[in-house]
Amino acid sequence: MKKIDRKDFLKIGGGAIVGGLSGYVFSGAPFLGMQWLIEWTQDQYVPAGGKEEYLKTICEACREKCEMSIRMIGDRAVKIETSNSGCPFSQNALQLLYHPERIDAPLKRVGRKGTVKFSAFEKVSWDEALGAVSKNMNKLIGEKRGHLIAGISKHDNLASALLDRLVKACGSTAAYYEPSLNSLSQAALGGSVEYDFNNADCILSFGARLLEGWGVPCSMNKAFIEWKKKGTRLIQADAVRTRTASLADQWLPIKPGTELILAMGIANRLSKRGRAAGGAEWMAVVEKYAPDKVAALTGLSVKQIEEVAETFSRARNPVAVAGRGGKGVSSSSAEFLAVHALNTMAGSQAAVLKKGQWLGEPVLSANAAASIKESKKLAGLDDFIKNGNFEIIIINEADPVYKSAYGAELAEKMDRAFVVSITPLLNDTAMYADYMFPSLTFLENDTSAGRAPLKPYLKSAHAGDCLISLAQKVDGVKASFPWASYVDLIKTSGASVGAGGVNYNARVLIDQLALIEKNLKPSDEFPLSMIPVELTFVGDGDGMAFPYALKTIDQKTFSQGKLCVEINRKTAGQHGVSEGERIDIASSWGEIGSVRTHLTDTVAPDTIAIPLGFGHMAYTKYAKNKGVNPKGIMAHDIDPLTGTANWWHTRVKIS
Amino acid sequence: MGELIKRAIDTIKAEFNSYSTGVKIALGVMFFLTAGFVIFGIQILFWGLGYTDMSNLYPFGQWIIGDLGLVSLGGGAFTTGFALYIFRNDKLEPIINSTVLIGFLCYLFTFIFLVFDIGQPLRAWFGYTYPNWGEHLMPTSMLTEVIWCLTLYFMILCVEIVPVALKHKVLDAIPALHYVGHYLHRIMWILAAAGTFLSFFHQGSLGGGMWDIMYGKAVWFRAHHIYFFVVIIGATAGGTAFMTLCAYLAGKVMKKEVVPAETFHSIAKISGILFVAFFIARLVDVVLMATRWVPLFDRSYISLQGGLYGLWLLVLEFLLLAVVIVMLLPKKNREQEKRFLIGIIAGVAAITTDKLITVLNGSSVPNFPWRDYIWYWPTIQEWFIMLGGLSVMAMIYMWCAKYLPLFPHAEKHAHHEGKSQAVAE
Amino acid sequence: MAIDLDLCTGCGDCALACAQENNMPVFEDDSDLPKRVQFLDLMKVSNDRDAAYPDVEVCYIPKMCQQCEGNDPKNPKPPCVSVCPVVATDVGDDGIVSQIWSRCIGCRYCQASCPYEARAFNWWKPRYEGDFKKSLNPDVSVASRGTVVKCQFCSHIWKRERDRAVAGGELDINAVTYTPACVAACPTRAMVFGDLDDPGSELSRLLSREKKRTFRLIHTIDEMKEKDEKKWKAMMQAKNYPNPKVYYLTSKAWIKEMMKFK
Amino acid sequence: MKRTVLLIGIPFIVALYFTFVISQKACDRVMANHPEKPIDFNHQSHLLTYFPDNGLSKDDCGACHDYYDNGRFKGLPTVGDCTSCHDPNGPVTGAPASTPRRKPFLSGYKDTDKPWGSHARQPDLVYFSHKVVMTATFEDGRKKQRCSNCHGDKAGSTNTAMLKGKMLMGQCEDCHTALHISNKCAVCHD
Incomplete structure (x- = not known):
């Protein structure tokens, strides 16, 4: 045997390397490795599979109570399959349900107010958070300063009624709503108007963008199909050619902000036909708005106004709609009154005033009874922000800092007060919250019809449950909250009933008209x-x-x-x-x-x-x-x- | 180890110091761009094309312009090779090595830009494994055709570049390699012919076919067989001008006669004639577009020329073409150095403008009547990758010009004239 | 598919349902319109090019992939399919233009060739942060960065329905019908989906009944057919037309007028 | 010369063998071809001894590998499916050979558990319907596809070793071509 020299060593090494490489290549590993590399670099994500199911539930986000079908894969909700709604609520629900920034536990502020960073908050338990909030409230109530407790709600629903009740039971009248069609018409008319759009044959809308999120979008979409079928006439007054204005049969391109004047002009024409509403003082104002004056102010022609008045009065079941805007509604009270007067004048069956009646009056403790006398009753949210005073404020799903024209002032006041926010996402108002309670989407809360399709997200709870458990810890309030849970409450809650007459406040009307004319x-x-x-x-x-x-x-x-x-x-x-x-x-x-x-x-x-x-x-x-x-x-x-x-x-x- | 690094640094220092101040500045800028190329290249490859200004409304951007430009300017390699080896225009012999190198670099960087431009560089090989050959092996996707033709022609250029590399004094000393180089040189005409054939196809495909088969777009669709050849003529014309320009600049930088004047004159003449052909072809193309193809979409040609990259680019292209023809065609003009230089620069610019029109104007035209023209401005990433790539090309060319027998004419002269020339080098 | 713009209120449910069904990627900023990915685009169109206040109108046109077929229905040639270098996009036997992102190399040639801007490119890595991942539909593969995606008329729902039908004893899979997510979500029934090849389908009957109201997006060649059939034939021979399979219905002349370039 | 061949050849073969085996093992691991199999399930004995006694043919794979109502394939059975025959209160020994006996180890699981993994996984990005493929018939009523065409002779297997490796797209396509079924991408991919 010859000694293995350097050359031989190289040969052995070469053979081994080539052999190793060929073995590696022939095993298929490089190709698999390449595939793996491609998948790895692309972060290829494959959603987990599971058993497919369709869960039925009811969307309780509004009065329409749409039936929903949710497609489930295992325990994941992947799609809301329902065609009877055109409302962003239901279609967006999954996005909210699985939102990466959803608050997953009650949060306590540890950082400076007004910052958006999550680091400004720390997670606490429900008991701790509720305890801290109730302690603050008890202190105020004990000092007979319960009137400095306030509440702001977003929707006109049962959970908001609970907040109303809680605030009132603490001895305060400061329970307000974000301006919405409902809250505004309730304040102006003393009840919300229920429109029967399906049976109306002429709709005269004063800037209400009926098909752009106004009112209850799903019922508006359903009504729209009915209009198309029946040939219902839709007349839209607006300064912008919106989608609703384009879909309308007639568009009245009025000058911005003159909807009220147009309503007066039409009322004036109707009064010429012997129709009246609102009392003598009111009608006296109406008399002043002859078509030529209205035409000059609104930018329409006299003929257009007369034609519209003609169509409106001729219709069998006409309805005039107030509430300018889509989701964000802003109309003056005078406008609500004037438009409602039009309905009364035309004898509309399709616009009925209803009064919401959720819960009865709470029982007041001695302290609360004493402080409620101190409480200043203000007309509405912005009035409260500007002129009101509070030390504790509970925000129920609302975002007034962002949505109110007085948002900056509210933020300033909140900076000094104790703020509790019930919300699933950290919004502009929650930036000033001391405590935040995570609330649910409608997919997760139990309804009167049965159990929720999905389990609540982590430590979230329904706003109603949150308020009930809070009320249990507040002195002298417990008696007014006999319910064990929110579902318990749903089963016992009342319905809306017809409201009495409307107070046609001519003074407000005159002021508003003067203001508009000044603005014009x-x-x-x-x-x-x-x-x-x-x-x-x-x-x-x-x-x-x-x-x-x-x-x-x-x-x-x-x-x-x-x-x-x-x-x-x-x-x-x-x-x-x-x-x-x-x-x-x-x-x-x-x-x-x-x-x-x-x-x-x-x-x-x-x-x-x-x-x-x-x-x-x-x-x-x-x-x-x-x-x-x-x-x-x-x-x-x-x-x-x-x-x-x-x-x-x-x-x-x-x- | 430390010793080794020190020696390497010293070598680089010495190398850098051997250049004149102007070249030093240029090198500095090019190194800066190259650094940006590397940094932003990593960013684009790892984090995606989101950092470019391309969008769903404007899917093709600067890099495609770069590809088109490089391929058509690099097309000078095949034109020159064809004229030299097939037509036996021996005056072109001194420039051919430089031409082949530029062609090689242009194609190499076309691939590099393409890899940046596609969203899935790791899947680039799909083009070879799942090509979209249509019926009867006529590729329906021009990009399939382009990928294959470019690859094959690039291989040919690789082979063509080998003899040049083998002429390097170290390699040439090895007898085996010397013979390989020699015989490769002998069969070069076969490669030139094959290259011409392939180049014809991909020039037409990338520059013309790729666009005119998009029949849904008014701004691009036209009869395939016309535009295909318009682009080929453009590439032959622009390519020759670019080859001349590169060699001329190399001569200026190296401060010696790298290519005899008669070579320049000969190639400029070829270029000038080709530019006349291109001028006519392009005119026919525009007229046909305006009168025949665009009206089929119920649109007017002039309405497609709006926006930021509108009519002025078209006018500029024709102006540049006119300048080239005036400067290069008459003998007395092209034999005067300044006019010759203006001519070839205008030639390169004209072809570049042509590509700019294709991509910039083509992509910015709105698809719906209620949309506006789209505005595209490349981001810093796109600029650095584009310019960085070009500087790498330029640096490789410089290095080759210095160490490889890129310009045999200049070498010969160096032997004749003695040491003074070598020092300048 | 047919979309009745007289019934469309522009509520956008179709777009939202589409995004949810098709696992639309979430980028850092989805309001970045030119780079966001969406299959169904709600295009706001107004005639203020031709008219002045107050004669203007607006409307929203839901636009998805128009599933073009070219001049010859027997040999469909959508503008995007022929250009793909790697056969990542193809016309199925059902006429739906498919796009397989796992084959796509991201050259965007198809995007450039699409006259309807129906295709989208994943410029960024799709991010489904936090629990967003939980709402992903396992029937639709989640595309990765650097690939082109497009609307396929929810063909995965067809597969789902086919399974259900076969499980229920239906043996002729061609008889399986389905509804794409956008159509299912439309609250006003403005969208109608069906088989164009079957003259008895609701869609075909609607289209033959409503010939006057029908038009196709920026596809003005249809008008030529009515006006001058001979010229139409010559034009069809001179060039391939996309010939989309999505029809729009409107009684408003201005919408049709806006389909023309001026 | 011979020495050189040996010097190069022997290390070549040894290295080839070892890297081949190691790489292939690694590939298997990457592709999860060794799922957990706590029970050495014997397909053959179930199909040959038990099925005929209960009126099932030995091709009735669907008896255990069933579908959901919507037509999706359930894949491997759950413990509940097993205990529907292997009665949890039944005898462990002493019963006639054809009666399924109680299997004590099953009591450690819930009915919905699937403690065993599968060799055959549906690839990502592919929508494959067992139901449709298995119901398709020729005009004369013969089934177009049998389980064994893709899964090998699983029915004859006596242990849980893997019978067939990864199925490549080409195999699907071959069948589709042979049966004149469309091979367009969207038939399987979405």
Whole structure:
């Protein structure tokens, strides 16, 4: 045997290496490795499988109570399959249900107020959080200062009724609602109007964007099919050619903010036909609005007004609709009254005033009874923010800091007060909360019909349950909350009943008309009118937290972080503004900056249409810092009956 | 180890210091761009194309322009090779090595840009394994055709570049390699012919076919057989101008006559004639577009020329073409150095503009009547990858010009004239 | 598919249902319109190009992949299919243009060739943060970054329904019907889905009944057929047309007018 | 020369063998071809001795490998499916050979448990319907497909060893081509 020299060693090594490589290649490992590499670098994600099921439930988000079918894969809800709704609630529900920024446990503030960082909060147990909140409330009640406890609710529902009751039982009258169609018409008319759109044959809408989120979207969509079938006439008065205005049979392109005057003009024509409503004092005001005056103020022709009045009075079952806007509604109380007067004059069967009656009056403890006398009853939310006083405030799903024209002032007051927020997502208002309670989506809460289809998300609980358990810990309140749980309450709650007559307040009407006429006068300082428009799903801001809703935003409104306002072409020419230019808008209330212009003739001359819903400071990373929130510069005049800022029509200038 | 690094640094220092100030500055800029190329290249490959300004509305951007430009300018390699080996225009002999190298680099970087441009670089090989051959082996997807033709022609260029590399004094000393190089050189005409054939196809496919088969788009659709050849002529014209320009610049930088003047004049003449052909072809193309193809969409040609990249680019292209023809065609013009230079620069610019029109204007045209023209401005990532790639190309070319017998003419002269030239080098 | 724009209120439920059903990727910013991925785009269209206030109108046009077939229905040639270098997109026997992202190399050639902007590219890595992953539909594969995706008329629902039908004893799988997510979600029944090849289907009957109201997106060649059949034939020979399978219905002249370039 | 061949050849073969085996093991592991099999299930004995006594043919794989109501394939049976025959209160010994006896180890599980993993997994990104494939028939009523065509002779197996490895797309396509079924991408992929 020869000695193995260097050359031989190389041969052995070479043989081994080549052999090893061939073995590796022939085993197929490189190809599998390549495939693995491709999958790994692409982060290929395959959703887990499971048994497919369809769960039936009822959407309790509104009165319509839509039946829902939820497609489940194992324990995951993957799709809401229901065709009877056109409402963003139900379609968005999964996005909220599985939102990555959903609050998963009660949170206590440890950081500075007004920050959006989650690090400003720490998780606590329900007992601890409820205990801390009730301790603060008990202290106030014990000092007979229960009137400094306030509550703000979003929806007009049972959970809000619970908050009303809790606040009242503590000895305060400060239970308010965010302005909505319901809350505004209740404040103005003393009850909410139930419209029977399916059976009406002529609908006269005063700026109510009926098909753009107004009222209950799913029933509006159902009604729309009925109108198409029956040939119901839809007449829309608006300053912007909105979708509803385009789908309407007739569009009355009025000057921005003159809906009330148009209503007066039509009432005037109806009165000529011997119809009357609202009493002598009211009718005296109506008499002043002859068609030529109305025509001059609204920008319509006398003929148009007379024709509309004619159509309206001829109709068998006409209905006039108040409540300008889509999801975010803002109309003056006078407008609600005037439009309701039209219905009465025309003898409409399709608009019935109903009064909600959820729960009875609570039992007041001695302390509460003493402090409730101290409590100042204000007309509505904005009135309360401006003139009210509070030390503890409970926010039930609402976001007044973002949505109210007085949001900044509320934030300032909240900075000094003890704030409790019940919400599934950290919104602009919750930025100031001391305690946050995670609430549920309708998919997770039990209903009168049965158990919820899905288990509650982590440590969330329904707002109603949250308020009931809180009430159990507050002194002298327990007696008013005999229910074991929210479901227990649902089973015993009452229904709405018919309301009495409406108080047609002519004084308010005269004031409002004067204000509008003043606003209409061309002013050198603020030559333009600004009115809000809303986008599908974004609405007045609630949709911004959901990525799939963001995908529906159209190019000419918001794209790549730039918010566009719509300006009439001719007007833009007069003001030297070109397409896509960056402008600032100023009103007497303030200034917002950096919006782009989009020139389009769908907007009335001398008008800027600004989208609502943008410019959140918080409300998840999807909504945060996108565009601007115009509420701050919108008109702040507080309506005497509804107590909310009538922000619809604002005089502005481009700066 | 430390010693080794020190020696390497010293070598690089010495190398860097051997250049003149102007070249040093240029090298610095190119190194900077290359660094950006590497950094942003990693970003794009690992985190995706989201960092570019391309979008769903504007799917093709700067890198596609780069691909188109590089391929058509690199097309000078086949034109020159064809003229030299098939037509036996021996005046072109001194420039051919440089031409082959540029062609090689252009194609190499076309691949590199393509890899950046596709969303799934790891799946790039799908083009070979699942090609979209249509019926009768006529590729329905021009990109399939392009991938195959480019690959094959790139292989040919690799073979063509081997003899040049083998001429390096170290390699040439090995007898075996010397013979390989020699015989490869002898069969070069076969490669030139095959290259011409392949190049014809992919020039037409990438520059023309790729666009005109998109029959849904008014701005791109036209009769295949016309535009296909328009682009080929463009590539032959622009390519020759680019080859000339590169060699000219190399000469200026190296401060010596790398290519005899008569070579320049000969190739400029070829280029000039081809540019006349291209001018006519392009004119026919535009007229046909305006009168025949665009009206089939119920649109007008002029309405497609709006936006940021509209009519002015088209006008610019024809102006540049006119400049080339005036400067290169008459003998007295092209034999004057300044006019010759203006001519070839305008030629390269004209072809680049042609590609800009194809991509920039083509993508920015709105698809719906209510949409506006789209605005595209490449992001910093796109710029660095594009310019960084080009600087790498330039640096490789510089290195080759210095160490490989890229310009045999200059070497010969160096032997004749003695040491002074070598020092300048 | 047919979409009746007279009935469409632009509520957007179709877009939302589509996103939920098809596991639409969530990017950092989904309001970044040019780069977001969506199959169904709600296009806001107004006639303010041709009219001035107050004669303007607006409407929302839901636009998904139009499932083109080219001039010859027997040999369908959508503009996007022929250009794909790796056969990642194909026309199925049912006429639906499919796109298999796991084959796609991301060259975006199909996107450039689509005249309806129906295709979307995953510019970023799709992120389903936190529990968003839980709402993913296992029937639709989640595409990865750098691939093109598109609407396939929810063909996975057809497969689902086919399984159900076969389990229920139905043997002729061609008789299986299904409803895409967008159509199922439409609250006003503005969208109608059915078999265009079957003259008895609801869709075919609707289209033959409503010929006057029918149009196709920016597909003005249809008008030529009515006006001048000879010229139409010549044009069809001169060039391939996308010939989409999505029909729109409207009684408003301005919408049809807006389909033309001026 | 011979020495050189040996010097190169022997290490070549040894290295080839070892890397081949190691790489293949690694591949198997990556592809999860060794799922947990706590029971050495004997298909053959079940099908041959037990099925005929209960009026089932030995091709009735569906007796255990069943479908959901919506037509999706359940895959491997659950413990509940097993105990529906192997009565939890039944005798462990002493019963006639054809009667399923109680299997004590099953009592450690819940009825819905599936403690055993599967060799055959449906690949990601593919929508394959067992139901449709298994119900398809020729015009004369013969079934187009049998379980064994893809799964091998599972019915004849006496242990839980893997019979067939990963199925490649080509195999699906071959069958589709042979049976004149469309091979378009969207037939299986979404």
